[in-house]
Amino acid sequence: MKTFTDPAALHAWCAEQKRAGRRIGLVPTMGFLHEGHLSLIREARRHADDVVVSIFVNPTQFAPNEDYAAYPRDEAHDLALCEAEGAAAVFLPKPADLYAPDASTWVEETVLEKGYCGAQRPIHFRGVCTVVAKLFNIVGPDVAVFGQKDFQQAAVIRRMVRDLNFPIEIIRAPIVRDEDGLAKSSRNTYLTPESRAQALSLSRSLRAAKAAVEAGERDAAKLEALIRAETEANGWIPDYVTVADADSLEPRTTVTPGHNVILIACRQGRLRLIDNVLL
Ligand code: AMP
Numbered sequence: 001m002k003t004f005t006d007p008a009a010l011h012a013w014c015a016e017q018k019r020a021g022r023r024i025g026l027v028p029t030m031g032f033l034h035e036g037h038l039s040l041i042r043e044a045r046r047h048a049d050d051v052v053v054s055i056f057v058n059p060t061q062f063a064p065n066e067d068y069a070a071y072p073r074d075e076a077h078d079l080a081l082c083e084a085e086g087a088a089a090v091f092l093p094k095p096a097d098l099y100a101p102d103a104s105t106w107v108e109e110t111v112l113e114k115g116y117c118g119a120q121r122p123i124h125f126r127g128v129c130t131v132v133a134k135l136f137n138i139v140g141p142d143v144a145v146f147g148q149k150d151f152q153q154a155a156v157i158r159r160m161v162r163d164l165n166f167p168i169e170i171i172r173a174p175i176v177r178d179e180d181g182l183a184k185s186s187r188n189t190y191l192t193p194e195s196r197a198q199a200l201s202l203s204r205s206l207r208a209a210k211a212a213v214e215a216g217e218r219d220a221a222k223l224e225a226l227i228r229a230e231t232e233a234n235g236w237i238p239d240y241v242t243v244a245d246a247d248s249l250e251p252r253t254t255v256t257p258g259h260n261v262i263l264i265a266c267r268q269g270r271l272r273l274i275d276n277v278l279l
Pocket of ligand 1: 028029030031035036037039040145146147148149150173174175176177183184185186
């Protein structure tokens with residue numbers, strides 16, 4: 001497995017692989033890898049000959065009051081996991097390797113990014129789109145894999161790829177959960193045992209809502225109320241709970257099975273978790 005910190009060196013290596021007729025897959029991450037990330041690497045391997053994993057805590061997607069400095073990092077462990085999953089290369093740039101001190105160009109999707117997490121985190125998706133576009137230009141992947149866990153992010157990236165004609169197939173891989181239902185996240189390391197136990201109310205209420213839809217419920221307000229009640233009773237206060245169209249992310253008042261998703265974000269003090277379920 002190769003490791004790179006220099007974008008030009010990675011670009012040259014990827015170009016060489018492509019000249020040799022190899023398909024390249026990209027898995028962008030912020031590191032502190034868990035089984036969710038590893039499932040993305042496996043999915044990428046099914047669609048590509050060489051998988052490049054990027055590990056970069058991207059400063060431009062964090063607001064000053066967010067957890068950029070505290071974000072968990074473990075480079076040695078991440079590299080061992082990538083190697084074990086058969087990644088061909090890992091890209092570990094420092095911020096100065098990717099951003100010139102006077103960088104002044106942004107990539108911004110302007111519609112799908114507006115609500116949900118974008119409403120709470122106004123500069124977040126601009127930072128995500130910019131860094132992902134840069135990674136796409138450096139690697140030139142045939143395919144890139146993103147997790148359903150960050151549902152809005154995957155929608156925004158798909159839109160960016162369509163609107164800017166990136167010749168890249170985007171795959172959205174399912175959410176990987178702990179056995180008790182909690183969606184895996186590098187940020188779960190911030191949870192105390194008590195807040196973690198209470199956080200199970202997110203996935204539990206989403207499962208209950210999905211079961212209600214399967215039993216015939218079509219009223220989005222009822223599903224949203226069910227989820228709010230369950231999470232609030234467990235000390236997790238919703239930022240948003242919304243039944244939405246899975247492509248446009250527009251809120252829906254009536255459920256159309258096969259086309260909708262329930263998106264939720266909940267807070268407990270400074271802790272914030274997101275989750276979702278396709279209906
Ligand atoms: P992150 O390192 O949190 O920025 O995530 C990198 C990629 O892994 C994103 O595409 C995430 O959606 C995806 N991911 C994170 N957690 C999970 C999970 N539990 N299941 C599936 N994919 C995930």
